[in-house]
Amino acid sequence: MTPSDTSGRGRAPALLMRDIDKAFDGHPALTGAGFRLEYGHVHALVGENGAGKSTIMNVATAVYAADAGEVIVDGYGTALRTPAEALSAGLGMVHQHFRLVGRFTVAENVALALGGAGQPCSLSEAARRVREKAAELDFRLDPHARVERLSIAEQQRAEVLRVLLLGARILILDEPTAVLTAAEARALLALVRRLADEGRAVALVTHKLHEVAGYCDRVTIMRQGRTVLAAAEVAGADLNDFARLAVGELPDTPRPAPVTPGAPLLEIENLSVRRGDGSAAVEGLSLSLRAGEILGIAGVGGNGQPELVDCLSGLSPAVAGTVRLAGQEATRAPVRRRRRAGLAVIPADRSDSALIGGLPLAQNLALTGVWRGAFGPFWWLNKARMRRAAETAITERDIRGGGVATPAGLLSGGNAQKLLLARELGPGARVIVAHSPSRGLDLRATRAVHDALRQAVREGAACLLISEDLEEIMTLSNRIAVMNHGRLSAPMPVAEASAQALGALMAGHA
Template identity: 40%
Template sequence: MEHVIEMLNIRKEFPGIVANDNITLQVKKGEIHALLGENGAGKSTLMNVLFGLYQPEKGEIKVKGNPVKITNPNIANDLGIGMVHQHFMLVDTFTVTENIVLGKEPKALGRIDIKKAEKDVREISEKYGLSVDPQAKISEISVGMQQRVEILKTLYRGAEILIFDEPTAVLTPQEIKELIQIMKNLINEGKSIILITHKLKEIMEVCDRVTVIRKGKGIGTLDVSETNPIELASLMVGREVTFKTDKIDAVPKENVLEIKDLTVKDSRGVSVVNNLNLDVRAGEIVGIAGVDGNGQSELIEAITGLMKAESGSIKLAGKDILNMKPRKITESGIGHIPQDRHKHGLVLDFPIGENMVLQTYYQKPFSKNGVLNYKAIYQKAKTLIQEFDVRTPSEFTPARALSGGNQQKAIIGREVDRDPELLIAAQPTRGLDVGAIEFIHKRLIEQRDNGKAVLLISFELDEIMNVSDRIAVIYEGKIIEIVDPKTTTEQELGLLMAGSKRVKAGEQTNG
């Protein structure tokens, strides 16, 4: 039997929008099949139809050649289809094993047989090289490990076809390598995988075939061995995309941000930022490169006033802003694109229009004597939505309903429009597609060219290399080296991020 899954001419509509317009997807047994498209192209919708979370208006689904009706996820599970969601569905206070067997618990004498469950979990985990501790609590394990628990959940339920929804969006480079190996192990054991992604590098590295969808329509299916990232990007976006960021050389002027001997402790009293020193000048982009967990988040939170610093100084245009209130700090000239757009960037249930004035709603013309002027707010929002190409049905649509890329454009519009002296961009393109990434990089460089200072924090090395004028490497809460993106390599950066010192000519390397 050649195809394990066939989705033929699927149409799925929501009020006012056709999310899937006559799409066909055919997956062969034993392949990794990529589903590629921009944010909001309809990839997740199509997979939610396959997994039984949505019912299509038209079209047919076949599993191993047999027509099926998948009206809920239990039916999908019974047909051997498992889905690893982008936002994990785990109970934090439960152990790994309790999460995996939830709803399918092995029983002995009418009680849950947790020993047998742990043994089963351990066996599956070893078979596929997942190395997960069955007794660990979810709240105590890394994001990468939590994802493995999600994979185990599907395998425990007997999945033969696994759907991965943007699985690398939340992983470190090392975890991505490990996940790719896990996917290969699954294929070697006879499974088939559908990978929803917009990362072209991953498709080229791990997939056999790729189906491209654009604005809800199927564009075509290609053999990965016969295509390249440039062709895939233009199929996905509908025009040519440049991967090299065009920019003139920076002309840095005076220091805008000066950090001296900054120390920040976490909630357990452990120093996570240690005597850190860093300057960012007007007219330059400084990129911070580091493995997640080396103090990046705490550094940003200390600069923006979201976290108290222990000691040191943070000066903005010569004025010390250390431990001032967040509103005072933003008013003194800082724009902040936060790394978690849902937690710190938007109020998801508010209309996107009101999210556009979260930093300024209490000022004129948006309010007078404490009363909001909605006409002015929505007028402003309309302008920004147009200027920053935020694709939304209207300015009254809840922020939650927008795709990740459009939520991010809205935040960037709001922050850039305030014309801050320093713009902090933390993971500004996390989880976004090539079209949105290109747009955001242009905007950051525009800020720089307008004489503003930009501090970029990203785990994507090619983003750091492409966009920054100087790269500061952070390791264990210290800036250990500043390098020039023109003369460094990804390999050298990787070594520095792992704590190695730079090798000067004729010197020995140390670890």
């Protein structure tokens, strides 16, 4: 490594990136992009989905190798070849999709990470370090708890704690609040602010401007792989200017107009579902969803929403009640029969439950068409037809960041969601179950998702929209109900709904 003119922690920038280029499958993801991060600062990296935010941070931590450009850490030009080398240089990244082993305990994950970084320790020593660091950070975290049994917020704490125990002085958080409640997000951002005030450098990848205003010192904005605003002061700035730089001007969104619904497409009567531990997740739930309407189900997370989606999808059984899809009995129907009846599912976690990151876009788009024979018999698939269909879908849905051969895991969140919509909202979709379809997406990607759902409903489908985002529920739904402790309130027309009334139902006070 060669020192720069001003080397040394606290004087030189913690991280300096210049003229970074990166392309995937011939499609540029970064073009001459840059980023400068100082110690003692929380620095927001803002931009719409697909702007290149996660990509440039993955270059910083050597997850990706840049095609061109320079990365300087602590004033030294580095040649970081692996994430382990990046950690040794003091860079730690908490990714959107956590890198923890679900079947391992928190302490086992920490011991595994320390061992991989050349700092082997026993499980008892790892547990001691977890307890001490958790107390220091004011975390509530059991070192002996299995990760898969922790809440999302607890898993994130474990990820942050793991990175800090590995010695990270430069901390990169990629959309850390996307899957958190408002209270959990405030707690995490307060911790981020504290870590910077103690002398660390923190890069916060986000598209939420209120987080920038409340917790950040500087902001860099990216658009279409380029840096359009570099290291601007947040104090005294106009957030509307930041928004225009990030996503441009967006037209106003109309509220749902009254509709005359058609025939019932989804009928549920007295449905009950159990969790894996045998506890009640859904109790006596009934609803009727008709063609041409969107029924929104609001509610705080953990009130049975994932279990309802899994049951409707055919992934978990009902213990009581009935489900009818497009007039067909489907309570115990296998997934394939539900699909034939027109069921389409947009799960809350597309990377875990819908897309296969290692497969190219063409194959991800073809997954639900193979069993229908859309590409020939399964033992002799017509790959040319598959590629042509994918090219059409990529163009029509404006999926950016790759071509038909690009692995889906390389797409940004917004483009991955467009990919999922392209597959699920085809001509055969009659009943759409969409769970938090815009979670973690920026304004433009959210608009694209909402427009796609509206279009499918205008063409005769019915949509069951399940979301913790009240604005999303009230923007899209024709009728709204609230799910609380596994039970559903009586649906009300959107014209009669208010945030206060829905909030009371969500809290169980009405």
